[in-house]
Amino acid sequence: MKQFIAFVIKETKHILRDKRTMLILFGMPVVMMLLFGFAITTDVKNVRTAVVTSEMSPRTQQAVERLAQSEYFIITQTVNTPQEAERLIRRQKADMALVFTQNRGMQIMVDGSDPNMAQQWTTYARQTLSPVNFHLSPVNSRLLYNPQMKSAYNFVPAIMGMLLMLICAMMTSISIVREKEKGTMEVLLVSPVRPLMVIIAKAVPYLVLAFGILISILLMSRYVLGVPIAGPLFWILAVSTLYILLALSLGLLISNVAQTQLVALLMSAMVLLMPVVMLSGMIFPVESMPQVLQWLAALVPPRYYIQAMRKLMIMGVGIREVAHEVAVMAGMTVVLLAIALKKFNVRLE
Amino acid sequence: MMDAIVVNSVSKSYGKVQALSDVSFSVGKGEVFGLIGPDGAGKTSMFRILCSLLLPDAGTATVDGYDVVKQMREVRRRTGYMPGKFSLYQDLTIEENLKFFATLFGTTVDEGYDTIKAIYSQIERFKDRKAGALSGGMKQKLALSCALVHQPSVLFLDEPTTGVDPVSRKELWEMLLSLKESGITIVASTPYLDEVRCCERVAFLDQGKVRGIGTPDDILTQFASIFNPPGIEHGKDTEVKDDNVIEVEHLVKAFGDFHAVDDISFNVKRGEIFGFLGANGAGKTTAMHMLTGLNQPTSGTGRVVGFDIRTEYEQIKKHIGYMSQRFSLYEDLTVAENIRLFAGIYGMDADEVERKMDEVLKQLKFEDHKNDLVGSLPLGWKQKLAFSVSIFHDPGVVFLDEPTGGVDPATRRQFWELIYDAAHRGITIFVTTHYMDEAEYCDRISIMVDGKISALGTPDELKQRLHQPDMDHVFTYLARQATRSSD
Amino acid sequence: MTLKHLIRKEFLQIRRNSFLPKLIVMFPIVVMCLMPWVMQMDVKNVVVDVVDIDHTVESQRLVQQIAASNYFIFGGQKDTYAEAMKDIEKGSADIILEIRDGQYLIAANAVNGTKGSMGSVYLSQIVSAPFSASSAISVLTLYNKQQDYKLFMIPALFAIVMMLMTGFLPTLNIVGEKEAGTIEQINVTPVSKWSFILAKLIPYWLIALFVITVCLLLAWIVYGITPAGPLWLIYVLAMLLALFFSSFGLIVSNYSDTMQQAMFVMWFFVVCIMLLSGLFTPTRSMPEWAYMTTYINPMRYFIDAIRTIFIRGGGLYETAHQVLALAGIGALMGCWAVQSYKKNS
Incomplete structure (x- = not known):
């Protein structure tokens, strides 16, 4: 012993x-x-977003403000053409671009390199932008054990x-x-x-x-x-x-x-x-x-x-x-x- | 009288290499038995089989009447073993190492103190120092203390005194002989002839076979060509010039408030063989490190081949050769590759390297081994090769730190022939050694005690001045005056 | 001149080693063939338990849709919510979908936050499809159009392979020489610090070249993935990363006494560098303090740049910033490596 x-x-x-x-x-x-x-988190935050529009209308103004007010997105730049936006993304100056087209449509252009994050960004962006009120939906989500x-x-x-x-x-x-x-x-x-x-x-x-x-x-x-x-x-x-x-x-x-x-x-x-x-x-x-x-x-x-x-x-x-x-x-x-x-x-x- | 150890036709091979073949001998109770032989003779394998660490391929062996294969636990309970490459626990202090091994063997330091006193008292003052910070010889002393702290009935010592200074070696053997009186059987291997003579009987092993068993004198005369080669004549025709290759004045190296090298001054002349002697921990290696530009001095000045050791150490390195205590060629490179590498480092021309390499290998009789891995060569060969590499670029001075540690007498003689040859070509030799016969070969020697140089002169001068018959006594006389033992 | 001899020595030693040549060849191959299959962060095979209390045609259709989806595996019908909870606790189900009175409750196990939230988002998309008018917002996914996670991860794998090969091997090399005592012999020769360190670094750069080539070939042969941008730029980046990691390894070994120490220190830094580089998770999601550290993290520049070249098809113009930063950090580390190697103490 x-x-x-x-x-x-x-x-x-x-x-x-x-x-x-x-x-x-x-x-x-x-x-x-x-x-x-x-x-080490995959939280969606500080997503650098570029806005593509030829002229600011009240409609675009409203959408941009919605994004800017959300905690997830920051608007970094406004450019004129989608090509410019694509170059910004390629140079890693933006992760996503919101494109307003002539025919009142909106398009989210997203850097798809990371499929997971791209998916999440678009989901968040859609929710932020879409006028649909989610409270009316019959779907109710609950995250067990780890709600945050x-x-x-x-x-x-x-x-x-x-x-x-x-x-x-x-x-x-x-x-x-x-x-x-x-x-x-x-x-x-x-x-x-x-x-x-x-x-x-x-x-x-x-x-x-x-x-x-x-x-x-x-x-x-x-x-x-x-x-x-x-x-x-x-x-x-x-x-x-x-x-x-x-x-x-x-x-x-x-x-x-x-x-x-x-x-x-x-x-x-x-x-x-x-x-x-x-x-x-x-x-x-x-x-x-x-x-x-x-x-x-x-x-x-x-x-x-x-x-x-x-x-x-x-x-x-x-x-x-x-x-x-x-x-x-x-x-x-x-x-x-x-x-x-x-x-x-x-x-x- | 019952035999303590009986070895009966033991054979052992590692793959193709036959380490032991048909070895038989017996050792009586209380006998001091020597196992001698050149490097790679199979001594270590024999020790391991006797300690039940290895299984023999054929044959039987008993220790204290117990079979080493079948009764392993009984054997282990009764034996003490100090392996050749025993290195202790580097991060434990001296005292902690000793205490641990004492407890391990079921005894205490106090109980075993008397047995180890002669050796342990020399390092006891530094008992709080970590084993890793000790010099080679000090480590060996500590290892011995650890191995001897208990009193087994059979003690196996595999080259226990490699790198230990002559005084301590004497003390160790006095200690071993006193152990014998308490009935302990001792089997030891050693390359030192004076130690061989301390044994009662010796077995001479060579290439795994027993060549002879008998009293030391019988064996040493029978195989005189191997053990007692004729001394070499120092051709005094080498010219010792008057200019100094090494000039050292008031050199000090302090670690904290401990002065490893304490104010030394000396000169070495061109073409001289300068022996730098001293007990373990007297500060030899530290001094050598300063001269070769590995360490900065704390104070004092020194010049080597005309350059200042404090500021121009990179210049010095171009003009010196160095062979360290540890074997330091690349073991995973071949002989030729090692030579090419070091020659290349000194900027030698490729054609010249090839020409000179053939010459050197011829001189060493190494032609057949040009493409062998250095790691596969026997120790003595490695040392000769390392020396040849260190003077390959014709340096002004070569520093040799215990170049012949653990090498058998015949090989040592060949080694010194190489040294003389180099000196003959005008290379200054600065060498440390623990073999006093080698000290006699030097032109001049200095003996360091406690970090200071306490004697300096030709071997004959020193013997006369101190009224001693030979270098061995000169050294013992001076080293016994030491008050400390450490570097 | 002496450099040539020292480099030859390094190569001889590597070749003589019984293990290293195998490691250098096999490691990238194994990693490239296995890891892309392992590193799948996309949410798949989520097991859904359905508690259908309504038993309507609607709910039947929903179950079929779930089973047909790529994301989900239908785990079975359970009678009560509590019973389904049992499955969650045992770990045999990830999400419960309860259908009661026309209302849908999605309860997801969110211990793994990404999986839980993504799963419930996907599921709620399926469930709520009939209720929401088709969105006016279209999505254009750039570059990685097939949403292939492998395309995202393979450039990152290059980084991992390079890091392990050029970081750890030099570290072990120098500490090995220290333990063998051969470094003392080198220290008394007139070798300059620069040639000694360079001789240690250059072989590993050449190995890095070999390794990155193997990786690129395998990505093409096994996965059909080729860089969208210029190939030469990938080699430049790889060399710069190799410069950093090999220098870093030498620095660690210069300050360490034993192999164990060196390995642990190295491992510690490598893990931090890797986790904070955006290799697995986006740097932008990090809190402020963590994001600040990425400015000095060479791996982050490498990852950003190589993904830009590989996936987004950028060239030197798009990655100039990263290349410069990487070169700067690498050069700095190289100097430090030389500085920290002491021939005289």
Whole structure:
């Protein structure tokens, strides 16, 4: 037991002494939360609109004013011909143009480069311009869970999924491989300490670190971003713990395969980071991908965690509704851990 | 007497390379046994098999009566091992490293203190310094302390004294011999002949085979051509001119309030072989870094090949060669590519490079290895190659920082032949070493103690002045006066 | 002259490495073949549960329309709203459409704000089509007429590939030399700072040239997408971006001691640069403080410019501003890289 504690202390010192890495580890969540919470949005605002008209009539005047008064659009320029407007858009001086034609018609000319935004801009512009009173329509829309459509609601669980995976898997694998590379692993193996204990002792500080980061993310999301924690806190933490264990087993597995830090880094980056960002549904919805990729995405652990967290944290459902995700994660943990321990070398080579 | 270690026809190969073939020997309880042999002889593989870190392909081995394959846990409980490339935890302090390893082996620093005192007391003053900030020799001392803090029944030491100064090496061996008295069996490998003589019996390994086992004297006489090559005659016909290539006055390098180099002054004449000696941490490497323009001095002046080390260091670099403590050619380039690269950096003409390269490779007998990756060469060859590269552009002076660390005697002799050859061509040699026989080869030597130069002169002058029989004693006499041990 | 030798050395080392040549060839190919399929931000396959209490012909027709739409998948008829809510909570449905007394209620799961709002807008367009008179406003979509999200994302992918290849490889390279100790040997030679740094940068620019060519070819072969604007300008932009990222990588490695440190620092900045560049979401939607940072973000200029060339068919005149900004930032970083490399401390 004394040896175990000495080990944990040693490992903790390694982490604490490397100030730059520490700074990144704790700075990363903060910056990510701020970026995703505030900066990464697809809100429609400040759409630069050019007006194309040969002469200002009361009719055009009214339409232009409507646009200008809305919070979404800013009128930047008035030009005479649609060609001029097109040039403005091409030069990135305008995103959209409102064209008044001779025969009292109106046309929205929009930069279609980004199909999503183009779609949204035109929808907003139409609503702003059209005289139809929407209150008369029998259609009533309601946005559940996230009525203000804050992107933070979507991203907070995703950031948790990414960072926990990164810290647990990447950091543990690198720290084990570093001992191999520096030759200290030989001494540890020859010492009377059981190899399994070496591994567990290595994982403990990262487990604590992961929890620290988890808590700070939760606090930030609640008090800085104003994302409510709607579900039971106990289950959020319990599912997170399972996920952390999953990530640790993955890190252990990588450390068995990799012989040098460089390989461990590249493997973590390619096996973990890329799929996590791309296939976990963090930024790009999995449902929109082709079938083959959806199958591939089914193998990415953070996918299940992120989905479970979105449900637990944001939608506030009970543990029963995430049983599927939890079961998959538990299964993955058992399999990965079993392989990692079986493959763990008590000898060199 | 029961044997502590029995090795029976052990073989091991890595792919096509046969590291060990049919090796058998036994070591008695409480014996100090040496494993000697050139680089790549299979010593490290043998150690790893005995520690149960590697599985032998064939044959059996027992340690303390336990089979290294089947009874791994028992073996590991009873052995201590210090690997050759053991590098400790760079970001932990000296004390933290020691404490960690003590706890790891189920003991405490206090309990083991007496065993390691002789060595640890030298670095204890700096116990709050991080291991990464120590010089090579200091690290080795710390590693030894960590390996010896517990008292296993069998101790394996793989070249434990590489880069350690002679005084500390003596202290280490005194310590090991006292361990033997408490019944510990010790198996050590070493390239130093004086250490070989400290063993009771040695096994000479070469190309994975045991060539001979016996007392050190028997083996050393039997294989005299390898271990005890005839000393080389220093052709005194090299002209030492009167102009100074290196002039140093009151040079100081301080890190905070610690003066690594503390007010040193000396001159080196053109064509001289100047030995720059000192204990680990006396400030040799720091001084050399200032002379080669890698570091700025804190105060004092220095001129190398006529240029100021403070302002004209880029000029200096054009006229010097340098071979660092760590092997520093590109391992992933071939021999020829390394030569072409460095020759190209010094702006040598391509045709001349090719011509001279053939000449140099012929001299080194390397013609067949021109297109081999440097990483695949044995250590001794690498060192010879590195030296040849560092003087390839005919510099005015070449700086060699422990060029022969960990190299076997025969190769060291060849290395010094190369040095003499270079000196003969008028290249000034500035060399640091821990081998006192090499110190005798120098024209003049200086011995640094605690950042200051405490003796300077020809080897004969120093021996006379200090009334010592040989350089080994001169060095021990001076180094024992040191009050600090660190850089 | 010495530069030639140093560059040859870099290439030999890259070639000798067992991993790098494979990475340099495979990485762009894998990214270009896979990622456009992944990076689909357009809203598709939204599952709609219908709670039809009216059971009229109207509502039947609506269900058919939903099932026929590209955007929606008909998730099934549910008897009560509560039952449909269960589906939402389980994650098996995204939107509920309740039809009661001729009134329509659309309730969308808006955890993913874009998906929720877009889905409900599309759905309400379908539902309210019979009620609203056809709008007098017509829409002309410029450039990306098929509304193909791939066309929008592929230029951005170029940026990502370039960033990873020219940013991370030089970083690992210098830190690697530090850890191996060979940098000390170089430091005592008379190599000038400029030639040493240039020798580190030039191979990665050539790799960047190769990579961007592979990317352009793949975009054409696999997706049939070709740049609408001049090709040479794309190469100019790519080189400028490579200049920035390779210099940036060298700066990070000059200040780092270990590979791990360098990788983490690099990764941190790369993520920030990427997210704040308008690669995924429009810069104009950002709050003021975030938008201000885009003025010094080279990636933003690159993305703006390459999309203008690729999609909008602009030339040098349309992108002069971005090219200049990118060149300025790149040159600045290059100088810093040289400055931060110390041969004498």
